[in-house]
Amino acid sequence: MDFTLSKEQRDIIRAARKFAEGEFADRALEFDQEDRFDLDLWRASCDMGFVGIFIDEAYGGAGMGFLEHCLITEEFWAVDPGIGQAVLSASFGAEILLLFGTEAQKQEILPRVVSGKAMIGTAITEPDAGSDVTSARTLARADGSQWVINGTKMFITNGTVADYILLFCQTDPDNPSRHKRYSFILVPTDTPGYGAKKLARKMGIRASDTAEVTLTDVRVPKANLVGNPGEGFYELMAFFNRTRPQVAAQGVGLARAAMAESIRHAKERHQFGVPLASFQITQFKIAEMATLIRAARNLYYEAVWTVDQGKPDHALIAMAKWYAGKIATQCADEAVQLHGGYGFIEEQKVNRLYRAAKVLEIYEGAKEVEKMIIARSLLD
Numbered sequence: 001m002d003f004t005l006s007k008e009q010r011d012i013i014r015a016a017r018k019f020a021e022g023e024f025a026d027r028a029l030e031f032d033q034e035d036r037f038d039l040d041l042w043r044a045s046c047d048m049g050f051v052g053i054f055i056d057e058a059y060g061g062a063g064m065g066f067l068e069h070c071l072i073t074e075e076f077w078a079v080d081p082g083i084g085q086a087v088l089s090a091s092f093g094a095e096i097l098l099l100f101g102t103e104a105q106k107q108e109i110l111p112r113v114v115s116g117k118a119m120i121g122t123a124i125t126e127p128d129a130g131s132d133v134t135s136a137r138t139l140a141r142a143d144g145s146q147w148v149i150n151g152t153k154m155f156i157t158n159g160t161v162a163d164y165i166l167l168f169c170q171t172d173p174d175n176p177s178r179h180k181r182y183s184f185i186l187v188p189t190d191t192p193g194y195g196a197k198k199l200a201r202k203m204g205i206r207a208s209d210t211a212e213v214t215l216t217d218v219r220v221p222k223a224n225l226v227g228n229p230g231e232g233f234y235e236l237m238a239f240f241n242r243t244r245p246q247v248a249a250q251g252v253g254l255a256r257a258a259m260a261e262s263i264r265h266a267k268e269r270h271q272f273g274v275p276l277a278s279f280q281i282t283q284f285k286i287a288e289m290a291t292l293i294r295a296a297r298n299l300y301y302e303a304v305w306t307v308d309q310g311k312p313d314h315a316l317i318a319m320a321k322w323y324a325g326k327i328a329t330q331c332a333d334e335a336v337q338l339h340g341g342y343g344f345i346e347e348q349k350v351n352r353l354y355r356a357a358k359v360l361e362i363y364e365g366a367k368e369v370e371k372m373i374i375a376r377s378l379l380d
């Protein structure tokens with residue numbers, strides 16, 4: 001298998017790195033400390049063509065693959081996970097619209113997502129329904145030509161800043177199969193009854209908006225149904241196949257940053273009269289990081305390649321997501337260790353990386369869920 005990137009892909013990487021280093025690096029600490037979501041930075045990322053690069057040209061995108069989206073993700077996260085997440089998750093849900101939306105829905109929303117005129121989010125998790133998505137209780141009841149929606153969603157990325165939320169909810173609550181009760185419905189966030197409360201002081205990625213969302217008698221047209229009624233669970237799995245390689249790319253970017261900070265510090269910091277880098281144990285740590293990063297990257301390249309070939313390999317994608325989260329937390333931990341007491345201080349980049357890494361083992365399928373998927377593919 002040839003993993004050589006094309007010149008165009010290498011140019012995308014270079015452009016993403018230059019943009020992130022120029023625009024994110026100096027603001028990352030401030031945004032983290034202030035829980036600040038920056039609309040200007042999001043729009044600037046859209047102007048540069050980084051948001052929704054996988055969206056078809058017919059809808060204003062570049063018509064590239066999910067690999068290119070992952071390449072940008074890796075570069076952004078290598079500079080700052082919080083800002084990287086904030087700007088790139090502006091298209092979180094475009095995958096669902098591309099796969100299952102009507103032509104009218106795609107035409108209405110996707111060009112605005114690409115150009116920085118609208119932001120979207122996807123709401124699945126509820127206070128009592130996380131890993132087990134089929135226990136979600138948010139209900140959309142048909143009433144004439146409308147859906148009337150009630151429920152609460154938890155930890156929703158972009159909940160307070162999005163223009164639209166793709167809502168995973170029950171539309172057929174009496175269906176005997178739990179898997180056939182759900183659909184996606186598009187909810188404009190300016191609809192009366194939509195409420196969002198920001199969850200501040202997260203452990204990490206604080207520049208990204210996360211909210212508790214409430215829906216109280218929210219009325220939207222029946223035409224806002226996305227995809228096939230009752231097929232929402234299966235559509236969600238198809239969505240995760242597109243987004244989980246992106247999380248793996250986030251982990252590789254973060255681990256790269258941890259290694260770069262470790263190398264810099266190990267060369268600068270002297271103890272016992274020599275730089276830390278001269279101790280073999282330090283060298284071994286760096287060697288391990290480099291190897292883990294390479295392995296995780298190859299895994300996500302292969303996983304996202306199956307997506308771009310139109311044949312997503314569910315188990316391989318789960319492996320890539322789980323493994324990148326694991327090595328990102330490991331590399332961030334070693335990076336803090338190498339920084340000693342300095343790593344324990346909030347101002348240090350490695351401190352921010354350490355706090356951010358944990359989310360990779362939680363969102364979009366906790367690591368246990370990923371292992372369940374992998375095991376099922378081997379044992380069923």
Ligand SMILES: Cc1cc2nc3c(=O)[nH]c(=O)nc-3n(C[C@H](O)[C@H](O)[C@H](O)COP(=O)(O)OP(=O)(O)OC[C@H]3O[C@@H](n4cnc5c(N)ncnc54)[C@H](O)[C@@H]3O)c2cc1C
Binds near residue numbers: 123125131369
């Ligand atoms: C910053 C952030 C952003 C997020 N953004 C979004 C978003 O935009 N949209 C959205 O819908 N959700 C979002 N989430 C929610 C996220 O996807 C969930 O937190 C995640 O799916 C886990 O669900 P939970 O928190 O309810 O944990 P639970 O499901 O309660 O799990 C708790 C623990 O139990 C383990 N566990 C659960 N079931 C099993 C089992 N059968 N076997 C073994 N172990 C098990 C889990 O692996 C986990 O370790 C976000 C979360 C965070 C932190």
